[in-house]
Amino acid sequence: MEIDPNSDRPVFKQIADHFRDLIDRGELAPGAALPSEAQLSRTFGVAGGTARRALEVLRSEGLVVTEHGRGTRVRERGPMLRLASQRLTRANRAAGLGGFAADMRSLGLDYKQEMLHLGEVPAPRRIAERLNIEEGSPVFVRRRRMWGGGEPMQLADSYYPLDLVEGTPITEENAGPGGSYARLEERGHRLASFREELQARMPSEGEKKSLRLLPGVPVVALVRTAIDTGGRAVEVFDSVMSADKHLFQYDFAAD
Amino acid sequence: MEIDPNSDRPVFKQIADHFRDLIDRGELAPGAALPSEAQLSRTFGVAGGTARRALEVLRSEGLVVTEHGRGTRVRERGPMLRLASQRLTRANRAAGLGGFAADMRSLGLDYKQEMLHLGEVPAPRRIAERLNIEEGSPVFVRRRRMWGGGEPMQLADSYYPLDLVEGTPITEENAGPGGSYARLEERGHRLASFREELQARMPSEGEKKSLRLLPGVPVVALVRTAIDTGGRAVEVFDSVMSADKHLFQYDFAAD
DNA sequence: CCTGGCAACTCCTATATAACAGTAGAAGAG
DNA sequence: CTCTTCTACTGTTATATAGGAGTTGCCAGG
Numbered sequence: 001m002e003i004d005p006n007s008d009r010p011v012f013k014q015i016a017d018h019f020r021d022l023i024d025r026g027e028l029a030p031g032a033a034l035p036s037e038a039q040l041s042r043t044f045g046v047a048g049g050t051a052r053r054a055l056e057v058l059r060s061e062g063l064v065v066t067e068h069g070r071g072t073r074v075r076e077r078g079p080m081l082r083l084a085s086q087r088l089t090r091a092n093r094a095a096g097l098g099g100f101a102a103d104m105r106s107l108g109l110d111y112k113q114e115m116l117h118l119g120e121v122p123a124p125r126r127i128a129e130r131l132n133i134e135e136g137s138p139v140f141v142r143r144r145r146m147w148g149g150g151e152p153m154q155l156a157d158s159y160y161p162l163d164l165v166e167g168t169p170i171t172e173e174n175a176g177p178g179g180s181y182a183r184l185e186e187r188g189h190r191l192a193s194f195r196e197e198l199q200a201r202m203p204s205e206g207e208k209k210s211l212r213l214l215p216g217v218p219v220v221a222l223v224r225t226a227i228d229t230g231g232r233a234v235e236v237f238d239s240v241m242s243a244d245k246h247l248f249q250y251d252f253a254a255d
Numbered sequence: 256m257e258i259d260p261n262s263d264r265p266v267f268k269q270i271a272d273h274f275r276d277l278i279d280r281g282e283l284a285p286g287a288a289l290p291s292e293a294q295l296s297r298t299f300g301v302a303g304g305t306a307r308r309a310l311e312v313l314r315s316e317g318l319v320v321t322e323h324g325r326g327t328r329v330r331e332r333g334p335m336l337r338l339a340s341q342r343l344t345r346a347n348r349a350a351g352l353g354g355f356a357a358d359m360r361s362l363g364l365d366y367k368q369e370m371l372h373l374g375e376v377p378a379p380r381r382i383a384e385r386l387n388i389e390e391g392s393p394v395f396v397r398r399r400r401m402w403g404g405g406e407p408m409q410l411a412d413s414y415y416p417l418d419l420v421e422g423t424p425i426t427e428e429n430a431g432p433g434g435s436y437a438r439l440e441e442r443g444h445r446l447a448s449f450r451e452e453l454q455a456r457m458p459s460e461g462e463k464k465s466l467r468l469l470p471g472v473p474v475v476a477l478v479r480t481a482i483d484t485g486g487r488a489v490e491v492f493d494s495v496m497s498a499d500k501h502l503f504q505y506d507f508a509a510d
Numbered sequence: 511c512c513t514g515g516c517a518a519c520t521c522c523t524a525t526a527t528a529a530c531a532g533t534a535g536a537a538g539a540g
Numbered sequence: 541c542t543c544t545t546c547t548a549c550t551g552t553t554a555t556a557t558a559g560g561a562g563t564t565g566c567c568a569g570g
Contacts, residue, residue, distance in 0.1 A: 010523060020460075036550060047525045052551085060315060062457050069532035069550045085507045191509035198505075199335075200455030200473050200498035202317050205275075218455050218473035218498065226509070243455035243473065250453075250505045252340045254446035254481070265553060291520060302555050307521085324520045324562035 003044050011046055015054035023063055023074055030076040034064060062216035062244070075214070077244065081107060081153070084249040088194055093181055100146050100156070101179075109149035115173050117143035120162070127159045130225045130236045140165045142180070145210065152211050154241035164189065164234055181226070184235065189228040196250075197223045200243060211242050218243040258299050266301055270309035278318055278329055285331040289319060317471035317499070330469070332499065336362060336408070339504040343449055348436055355401050355411070356434075364404035370428050372398035375417065382414045385480045385491045395420045397435070400465065407466050409496035419444065419489055436481070439490065444483040451505075452478045455498060466497055473498040 003014050022028040035043065040051035055072055058064045066072035081103055086092065092102065104111040120138045128135040142158045158180060160170060168183045169176040175183060181191060203211065203219045211219070224237040258269050277283040290298065295306035310327055313319045321327035336358055341347065347357065359366040375393045383390040397413045413435060415425060423438045424431040430438060436446060458466065458474045466474070479492040 005524095012523080038550085049526085050524060053523090055551095066551070067532085068552070069534080071533095071550060085505060088507075088509065090510050193506060193508050196505045196507075198453065198503040199501075200475050202315075202471055202473065216457055218457065220455050246454075248453040250340060250451045250507070251448060252343075252451075252505070252507065253448050254343065255345050260554095267553080293520085304556085305554060308553090310521095321521070322562085323522070324564085326520060326563095 003046070011044075012050050012053035013057065015040065015044060015046070015051065016057035019054070019058060020061070020063060023058075028074050030074050032074050034058075034072040034074070036071055060216045062214065065214055078149075078151075079107060079245075080247045081148070081245055082247050082249055085194075085196070085251060090191075093178065100154070104148040104153075107148070112147040114145045114147065115142070116145055117141060118171070118173065123159065126223070127236050127238065130223070131159065131161060131233045133161065138162055140171060142170070142175075153245060154239050155207065155210060156237065156239040159236045159238065161234065180235065184226075184228070189230075189232070189234050191226055191234070192229045192231075193227045195225045195227070198248060203240070207240055211240070213242055220246060220248070222248075258301070266299075267305050267308040268312065270295065270299055270301070270306065271312035274309070274313060275316070275318060278313075283329050285329050287329045289313075289327040289329070291326055315471045317469065320469055333404075333406075334362060334500075335502045336403075336500055337502045337504055340449075340451070340506060345446075348433065355409070359403040359408075362403070367402040369400045369402065370397070371400055372396060373426070373428065378414065381478070382491050382493065385478070386414065386416060386488045388416065393417055395426060397425070397430075408500060409494050410462065410465060411492065411494040414491045414493065416489065435490070439481075439483070444485075444487070444489050446481055446489070447484045447486075448482045450480045450482070453503060458495070462495055466495070468497055475501060475503070477503075 003011055003018075005011055007014065009017075019028070019034060028034070034055070037048055037051045037055065040046070040054065041048045044051065055064065055066065059066060059072075063075060064072050065075050083103065087103060100113075101111050119141065121141050122136040123131065123133060123139045125135045127139065128137070131139065133139070140160045140162055142160075144156055145152055146154045146156055160180075164184060164187065165171050168187065170180045170183050185191060199221050200218050201221065203213055203217075207213065207219060213219070219240050220243050222237075222239050222241070224235075224239075225233050226235040226237070228234050258266055260266055262269065264272075274283070274289060283289070289310070292303055292306045292310065295301070295309065296303045299306065310319065310321065314321060314327075318330060319327050320330050338358065342358060355368075356366050374396065376396050377391045378386065378388060378394045380390045382394065383392065386394065388394070395415045395417055397415075399411055400407055401409045401411055415435075419439060419442065420426050423442065425435045425438050440446060454476045455473050456476065458468055458472075462468065462474060468474070474495050475498050477492075477494050477496070479490075479494075480488050481490040481492070483489050
């Protein structure tokens with residue numbers, strides 16, 4: 001392996017290219033250690049800062065992870081959670097548990113839900129538009145962080161019109177068997193359809209921390225609006241999840 | 256604005272925080288210039304490299320763009336293309352044009368398609384699984400880059416079982432009115448359903464270049480499988496698009 | 511009027527150096 | 541045998557310095 005300092009391509013990128021290649025071709029398996037910065041610097045005959053930048057490139061691409069004091073290793077990818085639209089059909093919902101709990105159960109991961117906030121808030125624009133109400137008018141929110149397999153999987157905020165949840169367990173920590181959708185249906189709002197909107201982007205600082213995201217991992221923001229048989233939006237589910245742990249699947253008719 | 260060199264938080268992150276704040280609060284509007292590296296270095300009393308790293312952080316978060324010789328400015332976001340599942344219903348398909356052309360038309364952007372490859376290739380695993388054939392057996396591929404508004408919007412590879420396309424315009428540069436789906440239906444394969452699978456990730460080097468992606472912009476990989484009324488997979492559409500230009504919307508029943 | 515060239519600005523790559531901080535294992539004390 | 545401390549490794553932040561290269565505007569000379 002040779003580095004050409006006179007090439008158009010900067011040295012640190014050439015070094016990054018070299019290791020990207022090894023990783024892509026599988027010669028460096030997930031979990032395998034890369035040389036330390038000092039070693040790179042010696043073997044390629046470059047300054048320490050240059051070696052460091054090469055690793056930085058690979059880090060930012062999400063190919064490797066580095067731990068302070070331990071070194072840099074090829075990233076291991078955990079299992080992917082496949083979120084299929086069918087998970088929200090009535091039959092599946094009737095099986096008990098909320099949607100997320102069922103998903104985790106099917107992957108054999110233990111499930112936990114951490115309540116971050118529970119109460120009334122003024123509706124943000126994004127939510128108000130979908131609930132067909134005025135921006136800033138009060139709505140009830142369940143803000144929580146979902147855990148699976150000991151890791152944070154998603155941040156999920158559920159917003160409800162006030163009149164639909166007053167006096168129901170939805171306003172309490174435990175929404176009861178079958179989750180909040182079951183409560184809404186008991187109250188006479190039979191669910192007719194869902195709309196899901198997805199958008200991928202890089203996480204904010206806060207999201208990075210609270211989802212424990214590695215550098216270079218994007219997130220997917222999913223907004224689901226639940227519509228009842230009367231055409232009324234009864235819930236807006238606003239969530240953010242790590243892109244490297246989730247895959248989304250939708251089946252729909254061609255007619 | 257003050258920087259504390261003795262804080263836990265590194266100086267370069269403090270500087271980045273400062274400008275992230277200004278951008279989030281709208282005090283630095285899209286298109287507005289940030290101070291040059293030299294200016295930052297002077298006004299904050301830090302070394303040039305430190306100022307540079309602060310800007311690097313913002314760049315990697317996709318908040319700013321910098322051009323060599325011109326400086327760093329707050330990123331401007333183009334319009335988002337909303338890809339709704341309904342765009343593939345028969346009624347919409349009948350309106351003429353392929354799906355993508357119609358989408359671009361509705362946004363008022365001019366549309367172009369650049370053919371990259373047209374011919375037989377051995378089926379990659381991902382494709383073979385979905386077409387229900389052996390990995391490596393020959394399939395026909397239309398590999399192209401779609402343009403909208405003068406910018407590359409997506410890389411799209413369509414894979415077909417050989418027997419379905421032989422002797423049809425699908426094997427030619429122009430697949431004819433209504434696109435390849437129309438040709439498949441003419442041949443007796445009436446489309447029954449689609450499955451779309453989405454996954455977000457950071458782009459590869461090649462994708463970055465050919466989609467002209469700015470640093471810090473993720474991509475969405477969308478794989479669509481078209482199924483005919485006989486339950487046979489007749490096309491796998493494998494595409495990659497810039498996450499900051501696309502939003503995905505799916506409507507589905509709750510029953 | 512236009513053109514060529516220079517100057518001053520911008521960012522980019524690379525070097526060398528220093529002090530600090532987390533990790534792991536070996537050496538020593540109890 | 542166990543606990544502590546030391547040491548040699550790892551990465552992290554920050555400094556200073558140098559030369560390269562793209563961009564813009566001005567100004568002198570044609």
